[in-house]
Amino acid sequence: MSQQAVNGVQSRGKVLTLDNMNPNVKQVYYAVRGPIVQRAVQIEKELKEGVKKPFTEVIKANIGDAHAMGQKPVTFLRQVLALCSYPELLEDTKFPEDAKKRARRILEACGGHSIGAYSASQGIECIRQDVARYIEKRDGGISSDPDNIFLSTGASDAIVTMLKLLVCGEGRDRTGVMISIPQYPLYSAALADLGAVQINYYLDEDKCWGLDVTELKRSLNAARQHCNPRVLCIINPGNPTGQVQSRQCIEDVIRFAKEEHLFLMADEVYQDNVYAEGCEFHSFKKVLFEMGPEYSNTVEMASFHSTSKCYMGECGFRGGYMEIINMDPEVKAQLIKLVSVRLCPPVPGQALLDLVVNPPQPDEPSYATFMKERTAVLAALAEKAKITEQIFNTVPGITCNPVQGAMYTFPRITLPQKAIDKAKAEGQAPDMLYCMRLLEEEGICLVPGSGFGQREGTFHFRMTILPPTEKLKIVLQKISAFHLRFTQEFS
Amino acid sequence: MSQQAVNGVQSRGKVLTLDNMNPNVKQVYYAVRGPIVQRAVQIEKELKEGVKKPFTEVIKANIGDAHAMGQKPVTFLRQVLALCSYPELLEDTKFPEDAKKRARRILEACGGHSIGAYSASQGIECIRQDVARYIEKRDGGISSDPDNIFLSTGASDAIVTMLKLLVCGEGRDRTGVMISIPQYPLYSAALADLGAVQINYYLDEDKCWGLDVTELKRSLNAARQHCNPRVLCIINPGNPTGQVQSRQCIEDVIRFAKEEHLFLMADEVYQDNVYAEGCEFHSFKKVLFEMGPEYSNTVEMASFHSTSKCYMGECGFRGGYMEIINMDPEVKAQLIKLVSVRLCPPVPGQALLDLVVNPPQPDEPSYATFMKERTAVLAALAEKAKITEQIFNTVPGITCNPVQGAMYTFPRITLPQKAIDKAKAEGQAPDMLYCMRLLEEEGICLVPGSGFGQREGTFHFRMTILPPTEKLKIVLQKISAFHLRFTQEFS
Structure with a gap:
């Protein structure tokens, strides 16, 4: 190949660029793991490196990730998964018979009796x-x-x-x-x-x-x-x-x-x-x-x-x-x-x-523990749904519908015109400005309502109700205090 | 809604039909799990139901599915997976320390220390x-x-x-x-x-x-x-x-x-x-x-x-x-x-x-077993690669390149003109006819070369070399005998 050809190739630049990639992919936007989450991850690294912040941990209330928020796995589920992963444990007397029965049935349905097939x-x-x-x-x-x-x-x-x-x-x-x-x-x-x-x-x-x-x-x-x-x-x-x-x-x-x-x-x-x-x-x-x-x-x-x-x-x-x-x-x-x-x-x-x-049945040994764990999780969520609505609705400028189900609240926030103008001047959605400030000041990661869509002129955020009750209360209080501060600052 | 409107709706038929679905999806074809595999699954059901066949089991040599072919999972991998699934086992003295160390490190990197996050x-x-x-x-x-x-x-x-x-x-x-x-x-x-x-x-x-x-x-x-x-x-x-x-x-x-x-x-x-x-x-x-x-x-x-x-x-x-x-x-x-x-x-x-x-290292307790298991699998595959080439190349009308690597052989088969004509008359690829016949007569499931592409006028099949050595030999002999029979039938 001649040197000219090599130069020719080099001047062509990358094969794959923003200009010639799949245009549909460029249109994709997924707020739940968007820029605010990337910043949250960065802040976590900064904290680890010893950078001083007004908080000691980032609370990621942006995503419905129960275990990450401290919810413990249900024992029965994990016992069966361990048995399926390492069937030698089927001989272990520590595991209840119903867990073993489920594992055997699953393994028998797998090629070569392995979940690796x-x-x-x-x-x-x-x-x-x-x-x-x-x-x-x-x-x-x-x-x-x-x-x-x-x-x-x-x-x-x-x-x-x-x-x-x-x-x-x-x-x-x-x-x-x-x-x-x-x-x-x-x-x-x-x-x-x-x-x-x-x-x-x-x-x-x-x-x-x-x-x-x-x-x-x-x-x-x-x-x-x-x-x-x-x-x-x-x-x-x-x-x-x-x-x-x-x-x-x-x-x-x-x-x-x-x-x-x-x-x-x-x-x-x-x-x-x-x-x-x-x-x-x-x-x-x-x-x-x-x-x-x-x-x-x-x-x-x-x-x-x-x-x-x-x-x-x-x-x-x-x-x-x-x-x-x-x-x-x-x-x-x-x-x-x-x-x-x-x-x-x-x-x-x-x-x-x-x-x-196909969970444990009343006549099976794991039933009591299973039901206790299941009920505890759902009862805690029900309580947290109520607390969330109650606390947010005490804050002037936040209105919150009851969390009837699922695991999120999507309260409406009234933003001062000055904040809206500032965000627009910076080419940012006003509720993104709000959530970014909350993240930087309190270490709480929410998703702006603009990531989910909302009626023109209204602003919201999504927050999971998953943090443990005591922590959730602190989060709600911090958001409430932040909201008042933010409103004052831009008034 | 009027009855007329109801009838109107009904006469429109399905919302989603072959004619108005995504046309790209219709073009998709995936031979490795194509019609021959569907027939193999059907035959397995028939065998279970007691239908008499010239064989007692279907050998699925169509896909590189090692465990389904009897390869045992590597102990170390599964021990760590069981520990990650059910961390209570970290207290169990049956598990080696290096497996526990890996599991702890993975769990620490997970949200809430759970692989469920x-x-x-x-x-x-x-x-x-x-x-x-x-x-x-x-x-x-x-x-x-x-x-x-x-x-x-x-x-x-x-x-x-x-x-x-x-x-x-x-x-x-x-x-x-x-x-x-x-x-x-x-x-x-x-x-x-x-x-x-x-x-x-x-x-x-x-x-x-x-x-x-x-x-x-x-x-x-x-x-x-x-x-x-x-x-x-x-x-x-x-x-x-x-x-x-x-x-x-x-x-x-x-x-x-x-x-x-x-x-x-x-x-x-x-x-x-x-x-x-x-x-x-x-x-x-x-x-x-x-x-x-x-x-x-x-x-x-x-x-x-x-x-x-x-x-x-x-x-x-x-x-x-x-x-x-x-x-x-x-x-x-x-x-x-x-x-x-x-x-x-x-x-x-x-x-x-x-x-x-990040497998076990020489100074770790699981190293010896891990290496033994790993080496055994790879040595068996090497042996099976050789056997496959050798046996196929003894059959007139089958030519087989050495299996230098991966886990398949793709031998070329010479098909009689009458078989080719019959397949074409039935709108079928000739090597599909061949593989379907092999499946019905011997219970061996291969993928026709036409599913992978081949030079016009040549015919092949893909077979994994994964069955256990003794079984593989039988499979190879059965295919060889079938090939001769098939060739004779259409000569």
């Missing part, structure tokens, strides 16, 4: 059977077919896979996907990645973040001008907003989906996280089937669940499943093919899911 | 540091930066993520990606999914599936007529072809990538699986750096590794990593953002990877 791409068959039985029990006996269960790498994986199937068309024919605002930003990120059209419908903050079909209709009609709306995504219990939908609301949504010929995606990963009196979790599937065959035979739906939330909080294992209903068999064959490319979901996560859907 | 999206920092040190040691001291290491959900995940970053443009400007033929079908599947242009370059079967730069040039020049080639993918040691590239070959490829301004993707998941005398694994990174700063400062590259292959065979844990080299910092920021959307790779897989890159 690939599973079927859709997930281990006996675990899919257990999931189906769990759904049947949850939904009062409405039947569930294991062939319609797809195990996944957390719920995120299944949600993205399902959206991918649904996206087609160009320009005005491009698939539009309706998502709530505020939303969980996995949805906006996945839609950007897939080049689908995001259609916003707004939850009503004045009605406890309720969902109203009038708003769905408004949003859909507006979207029909510029895309092909085909999908309606619902998160219930709500993330980041913590509302729990009434049975009536779910019926209305299903009727709307049928009338408007929309594919329903029901993100139900917080199904065990319901705290408010009078609230109850109703699965979309159960309501669909109770509405009669006119609905249960026609409305296409996918419902998602995960091992990361509820009382388990086992985020690191990336376990989850999706149940599909009324899917065209040819499309289902395509779905099976698509998931096979990634070989299989992580098998330890599948094993964990099996324990979640 | 999310990790950083790029992977746990101390594990990325261990990976970097491992690479440095492997490559004779060439430095590796933990910030350039991305842990992943198996290698597949990282490969797809990297391809996704690289895809842009429309029509003739669409990104083209060069892949070997035969290839590992993850590549063709991912390219179809992303709507990228697949550019085939052929390995030379007559030269032990060697790679020749003349062929790379031919392929590239042809592709430049209709797309924008930007990426060159290499699999070394080769899958499905089992060749191990010489240092000279790797140098030639790197020079070619630089001259032609291509991003290099080096799939090196079989780096410990090298058996043939005179063959040695050379990492692309090491060769790149030995070629001097003109190359090591400019050529953009990603290299992939996995916990699924080598001596571990821990496929179910979905562990892996990618190292990026010379990536534009702005693109890297986009990559970090992109991986954050999926939150994190499975933490048990990350823990496992940590043990692979």
